Amino acid sequence: MFYIKFMYVLISIFIVTAIISNAEEVNKNKMILGGSYIEEDFTCDIETENDNMNQYYSLERFFRPSNMIILNDKRESRSYDFYGKKYSEINLPKDLMKTPEDTIINYFSILREAANPLDDTKTGCGSLGDGKVPYPIAYNFFTNSYKSKYSYKDYLKSFENKLHINLIKMNKVAPDENKPNDLKYFVELEVIEGSSESIGLFAYYYGYIYLEKEENQYKIKDMKYLCENYLCAPYHGWRYDAESFISIEYGDWCSLVDGKINIDQNGYEKKAYFKDKNKNEYYVLFYQLTNGVDIKIADYKKNDEGMWELIYIYPEKCLDNKKNLNH
Template sequence: MTFLKNYVKRKKLFLGASFLKPQNPVDYDSPPNKHERNRDIEKYFRPSCLPLLNKRIDNLSFFDPYYDKKTSQITVPANLLHSPEETILNYFSILREAENLTSKKLGGCGTVGFAKIPFPLAYQFLTREYQKEMPYRSYLKSFEGIGHTNLLKLEKVPTLEGSRWFIEVETIEGTDKLSTNFAYYYGFVEVQQDKSLFKISRITLYPEDFLCAAYHGWDHDAEAVVDVKFGEWCGLIKKRMPTKKDGFVKTIEVIGKDGSDYKFIFFQLTNNTDVLISQYKRKPGGPWELSNLDPESCLNNKTRS
């Protein structure tokens, strides 16, 4: 257990999640001119207009049964945990009006939302193992500066085992300038089943940058990623088919030089950058199967040869 406690100390926590460095586009050496697209960069600077998903709780009376209880005494109602998707939606619905503004990160004019009342109940959505890694005091501290949280995107991520979900959240955060700012984060929620209930076993978040992709590299663009990383680095592509877009999901299929077909699924973030979520391979006459080709290893092998 000492390892887990040290792990939490080393990892930065934010919004009850492991907070990792942004996956910013990488300026690889001089990609071909066809990837230096003349494009309208204004799209990289705009906030979200999406409707929020976490709007199931809008009355403070919902928290009445939990007022006088210690965090350890609170039990989440089973009807809020009956599927992975419901667990995540209910968790973020509880957190939507929760705030932990501080003297250094101010916002609002008086009481904001439901104040800190929702946090103890939200904490009980986490598995016991996750709670051991992140005690309640650390969990609450990870929300410092947060005045409001909106869940904008929720999508299941294909995995060979377990239950993993993509999320994107929008927060309103306090500042030391008497103003409040919108910020965006994306990441993944892992859900674990305990008998007939589902609880959150891990959350990982990455910050979104609105000044990087417009000026640097091509690594944020789905088509360029497929062309360069899987085409030029791995020598995989014979022909790339037109991109299919459904909301924030971008699907790119290619015909491989090896006779197999390949499919790449990207999710588009609020800052209009594309994140590769999953890969598939289909051998001639066969079904689509999850794949995990690492283009970085292709590049390293190419560099060594």
């Protein structure tokens, strides 16, 4: 077993760098749900047995749909005043964007009943919700710079075949290292889409929403989404589970893990605790998606005062260093 794992890690040094570099590359030519589409890498990991496979894989979680409470359930009666108007004729009440959370909840509450069906992909038995009427309203939750980046025509097209949207997860998360002052939120969406068989299909997306204050309102300045893949994680690889992710990327690649990895789960939030050989303490925050996949959110290290401090660890750089050492 040790030999198999050793050979696997050795091979990974030569192939995974290319995989990671493409894993979350923004496809600038494609837009989805009003945001940039990120093409997630679904390359299957090398088939290998894991020492603790039965311990930290419960495959059932990868097949089950969400039972999360819907967050975008606000009925904003004032939005009806804007029905039938062009986006340029709409001036939203300022209290809809009073806080970043207000902005996100109200934005998706307006979009919840929106539908942009295609002729060849259908579902339902007649008209669908509010049709295209909510889209001009939702477009006004954006900053001027985001409107300049994506026209209303592009925005509307990005919702093709999206017939109902539920916001099921929303959390403020740590900013990107190169944009420390950004307001960044994680979201997960449950979307009903049409099909050629005229049945509704559930699709799940997750991503990040960035906001900034403009004219004393918190407006959306960027959105990035990834689609959730099913039947990949339960059959292939270690990258979808928090413990195995830490064991290989932080342990095998970066030699940061000395001893046991402890997982603390509260709902869909997971924290993976570990120590290095110098007894420094770390934890990595993960969120578990509807498809059961654990995605990394942020790294933390305990400082000299015993407080958890946000840090940024890039295991792929450790892998690059190992690759260079082998040349």
